[in-house]
Amino acid sequence: DTMQKESKPESSQGICTLHNCPKMHDGRPCPMLVVSAPGENVTCPVCGTHVVGSESPSKKILYWTDPMMPGYKSDKPGKSPMGMDLVPVYEEGGAAISGSAAISPEGYTPVLITPKRQQLIGVKTALAEKRKMILKIRTVGRIAYDPELYQAEQEYLLALRAVGKAEQEGNAGLLEQTRQLVEASRLRLRILGLSDSFIQEIAGWEGPDKRLLLADTKGGVWLYAPIYEFELSHVKLGQTVQVESPALPGKVLEGKVQSIDPVLDPTTRTARVRALLTDPEGVLRPEMFVNASLQVSLGEVLAVPEEAVFNTGTQQILFMDRGQGLFEPREITAGIKADGYMEVKEGVTEGARVVTSGNFLIDSESRLKAALGGMTHSEGSGQGDEGGHPHGQ
Numbered sequence: 001d002t003m004q005k006e007s008k009p010e011s012s013q014g015i016c017t018l019h020n021c022p023k024m025h026d027g028r029p030c031p032m033l034v035v036s037a038p039g040e041n042v043t044c045p046v047c048g049t050h051v052v053g054s055e056s057p058s059k060k061i062l063y064w065t066d067p068m069m070p071g072y073k074s075d076k077p078g079k080s081p082m083g084m085d086l087v088p089v090y091e092e093g094g095a096a097i098s099g100s101a102a103i104s105p106e107g108y109t110p111v112l113i114t115p116k117r118q119q120l121i122g123v124k125t126a127l128a129e130k131r132k133m134i135l136k137i138r139t140v141g142r143i144a145y146d147p148e149l150y151q152a153e154q155e156y157l158l159a160l161r162a163v164g165k166a167e168q169e170g171n172a173g174l175l176e177q178t179r180q181l182v183e184a185s186r187l188r189l190r191i192l193g194l195s196d197s198f199i200q201e202i203a204g205w206e207g208p209d210k211r212l213l214l215a216d217t218k219g220g221v222w223l224y225a226p227i228y229e230f231e232l233s234h235v236k237l238g239q240t241v242q243v244e245s246p247a248l249p250g251k252v253l254e255g256k257v258q259s260i261d262p263v264l265d266p267t268t269r270t271a272r273v274r275a276l277l278t279d280p281e282g283v284l285r286p287e288m289f290v291n292a293s294l295q296v297s298l299g300e301v302l303a304v305p306e307e308a309v310f311n312t313g314t315q316q317i318l319f320m321d322r323g324q325g326l327f328e329p330r331e332i333t334a335g336i337k338a339d340g341y342m343e344v345k346e347g348v349t350e351g352a353r354v355v356t357s358g359n360f361l362i363d364s365e366s367r368l369k370a371a372l373g374g375m376t377h378s379e380g381s382g383q384g385d386e387g388g389h390p391h392g393q
Contacts, residue, residue, distance in 0.1 A: 042114050042325075061088045065368070089372075105315055108329035109370045111362060115325065124357035125321045126305050128348045133298040135234055135338040138291070141225030141243070144274075145286035146212045149192050153208035156185040160203055193261035193272055195237065211276075215285055220278045223255060225292045226270035234296040235260060241275040245290040247283050254278065257294075303341040308354045309334060310363060319355040319362050320348065327355060327362050 063073040065087060066080035077086050104110065113123070159181040166175040189199050202209075215221045223243060227235055235257065243253045255277035264271050275292075277284070284290070309332065310317040320328045332347030348354065355362060 042112070064088055104329050104370075105317055105331040107370050108317065108363075108366045110322070110326055110328040111366045111369050112325050113327060113362065113365070118325070118358070121358040121361045123355060123359075123362070125353045126308065126356045128302060128304045128344060128350060128352045128354055130300050130350055131303050131341065132300050133303060133336065133338045133341060133343065135231075135296040135298055135336055137227065137231050137234065137294045137296065139225045139227060139293070141223045141290050141292040143215070143284050143286050143288040143290065144212055144222035144224050146222070146224075149189075149194075150208050150210075150212040152185065152188050152192055153202055153205075153212075156182070156189055156199070156202060157205065157208065159185045190262065193259055193263075193274060195259045197237075198259050213286070215279065215282060220255070220276050221284050221286075223275045223277050223290070223292060225273045225275065226265070226268060227260075227273050229264055229269050229271065232260070232271055235273060235294060239294055239296070241273075241277070241292055241294055243277060243290045243292050245284065245288065247288065248281075253284075298336055298338065298343070301335065301343045302345075302348075302350055303343050304348070304354050305356045306337055306340050306342045308356045308359065309342050310359070317363070318348070319359050319366070321353040321355060327366070329363075329366050 063075060064077050065074070066072050066082060066084050072080060074080075074086055077088070080086055113121075159178060162178040163175065163182055166178050186199055189202070190196070194202075209222075210216065211219055211222055223241065225241070237257055237260070239257045241255045241257060243255065244251070245253075255275040257273055257275050259274045261272040304318065308318045315331050316334045317329055317331055320330055322328050330347050333345040335343030335345050337343075
């Protein structure tokens with residue numbers, strides 16, 4: 001059965017009907033909060049029974065509620081504490097038959113929303129699809145002026161030469177001292193952020209890197225760029241860095257990541273990335289600020305539009321469009337966000353249709369239905385329902 005519309009609208013105000021769907025869950029009836037417009041015919045897409053409409057007999061109003069305030073009830077019409085018009089919740093019943101249950105997140109249950117109501121709240125959907133995702137990491141870097149690292153490189157090279165001299169002289173005592181000096185200077189370079197492979201490269205230099213003090217049009221310049229800790233796992237040695245600067249309008253410079261600091265800045269929660277840039281025109285100067293970015297390919301992953309996902313703090317929720325006006329909440333395990341999409345690791349499969357617009361109202365109605373379901377079972381049978389149980393499929 002499908003939901004049908006009555007052509008004669010009586011009011012723009014929505015009507016809440018508590019439909020006791022004859023599907024069962026753990027031996028108990030499953031209430032469904034149906035939101036419809038006056039005069040609109042609705043048939044439950046799960047059990048196939050008529051729920052509400054012009055052909056339905058008059059039903060008793062159980063109470064008045066604000067759909068945006070789960071659990072709020074009033075014995076008369078008026079305004080809610082939020083200033084919204086209260087809507088009536090009507091009595092509705094049905095015979096009980098057995099049925100299977102879908103798993104819903106705690107505090108949520110599926111909700112039925114008629115086509116007319118969907119149009120009013122602007123419901124839009126999209127498919128969960130596999131797509132190639134590229135993460136773009138943006139940061140503000142500066143052109144290095146680093147006398148401390150320059151001096152540390154010089155001390156390391158001097159210690160290496162001292163070891164060589166001690167070996168030539170055969171002085172065992174001096175050799176041990178100079179080796180300890182090399183290890184100390186190597187440790188200092190590591191603390192300053194250089195990798196073991198880069199330190200090994202420095203060992204073959206004739207002197208420390210002057211580009212740490214002055215720009216070099218032939219050899220390039222050093223870029224220092226802070227990367228937040230949650231993005232660090234995506235940054236690798238050898239990755240390409242692109243740089244733009246007001247001093248170079250319309251031009252993009254590139255470089256390669258040479259090292260990543262092993263220690264985070266405790267204040268900014270970032271680690272410094274060093275990249276060597278080419279600057280053939282010699283425009284960049286030490287301590288200049290530039291805009292830097294890295295592009296990281298995440299491969300092909302299952303993803304949904306970012307706006308489809310709610311982060312409650314303990315759960316990540318989206319709503320699946322099951323057709324015929326039925327929207328089902330799902331808890332997902334989300335991954336990386338990029339290009340307006342969010343990776344979904346668990347919770348939905350490829351081809352599932354998810355809600356991308358209007359889901360804030362669907363979320364409110366789903367929570368309200370869960371709260372009403374819990375109160376219904378507690379009052380009717382003495383058995384609470386822990387935030388509402390899932391609806392039968």
